[in-house]
Amino acid sequence: MKVTLERNHLLKSLGHVHRVVERRNTYPILANVLMSATAEGLDLRATDLDIEVTETVPAMTGTPGITTVPAHTLYEIVRKLSDGADVVLETDGNEQMQISSGRSRFHLQCLNPDGFPDLKSGAFTHTFAIPAETLKDLIERTQFAISNEETRYYLNGIFMHTVDSEAGVVLRAVATDGHRLARVEAEAPKGAAGMPGIIVPRKTVAEVLKLLDGIEGEVTVELSDTKIRFTLGGVVLLSKLIEGSFPDYERVTPKNNDKELVINRDSLSRAVDRVSTIASERGGKAVKLALSPGQLELTVTNPDHGTANEELPAGFDLEGFEIGFNARYLLEIISQIRTENAVFLFNDAGSPTLVREEGDTQALFVLMPMRV
Structure with a gap:
């Protein structure tokens, strides 16, 4: 086979297909990308037997043909070629592929494409x-x-x-x-x-x-x-x-949580991030939330280094209430809130907490508490 194509087009497509290829494979053929040159262009296919990615790259086909070459090596070669350069891929039989661009020449070992697996799709319902x-x-x-x-x-x-x-x-x-x-x-x-x-x-x-x-x-x-x-x-x-x-x-999705906290998303995220700086793995990366009317206090205690706490204004008008969470889990959920305020719905310190966006019901998150 022999094809000529633009380096950027080839790099983009190889970037899509080579990611599914595992670097360590029991079967050598799975480390390769299947390349098929036709009148329509160059078809690329890669698989790990669970996922298969296919894409066609625009190319001028001189000689149609099919082969397989190491996916990650080919990607790295093309990535290091000059931006916008033409690349010529040529095989002599099925033993080697020559990659030419400008004054650069590379030769890669090929494997017989007959052994390349096909992840058959079957009928879709x-x-x-x-x-x-x-x-x-x-x-x-x-x-x-x-x-x-x-x-x-x-x-x-x-x-x-x-x-x-x-x-x-x-x-x-x-x-x-x-x-x-x-x-x-x-x-x-x-x-x-x-x-x-x-x-x-x-x-x-x-x-x-x-x-x-x-x-x-x-x-x-x-x-x-x-x-x-x-x-x-x-x-x-x-x-x-x-x-x-x-x-x-x-x-496990709470239905009757009646203690509501409304708080600015960005302020809460920054405060949790600050106080969790001293959290330890030994302490479980726990942050304690202490709620009282109009206020939220965040506290982190590290047996080895000390404590950190910060107070925030909050929309909460019930009696005092305390609950603990894994700081990282809490931050990850806060990062998914798209409205200005986040709404937390609590039951008690040992029950799951519901987190929602203010005025939106399309997304909800549940967070299990920690003992602090």
Whole structure:
């Protein structure tokens, strides 16, 4: 095969596909990117057997052909070539590829493309188009709560499903690690109603979020019980779904929390960040919130270094109340609040706390307390 293409186009596409390739693989072919030169351009495909990313790069094809070369090495070579330069990719049989640009020449070992795996998609039962900004919002505001605990594999992703609400059918994204829960919803796109509840894996979520960067318009989503496929900006990402049942998150979502705190989001975030400076791992990174009418006091105690405290004006008009939280978890939830004020709804010091945006019901967050 022989193709000529612009370095920036090739670099951008390699940047999309090479990220799914694991640096350590049991099968050497999985470290490679499949390259197929056709009259339409150069097709690139990479997979880790769970995710497959495909993209076509504009190219002048001199000789059609197909081969595979090491993905990360090729990406690094192209990244270091001159901006805007032409790149020529040429193979002689299937043993080596020559990469030429200006006075630079590289030769990479090829592997036979016959052994490259195909992550077959099968039949999709539901297809819908969702605005890129909406999908990005659903992912960004729930991703932080995905569990890293491999034993509870069904929590290692974002649960997506449709729900009938008073406003109509909504598409809801939920993630939890048992310490905090994020639930965000948007109007369900046409074709999404009745879709199966699916768990999109953590790695897939991260890759889709990167691909959404700078994308406008709509993203096509196709799904079945076992696979999901995103088509966005000329890139196709196919992924397996996590098998298993996501827990009934409604059971841990507080319904009767009646102690309400309304507080400026930015002031609270800065104050928590300041006092948590002296928090220790031994102390669990805990910050204590002491509420009294019109005031919130934050306190962190470190057995090795001392204490820190700060007072803030707050909308709270009940009797004194104290509760503790993991400072990092609290900051992560505050960072997802988009309104000027955050609303905290408490029950007691040992029960989950509900956090919402002022006047908005599309996003809610649940935070488990700590003993302080």
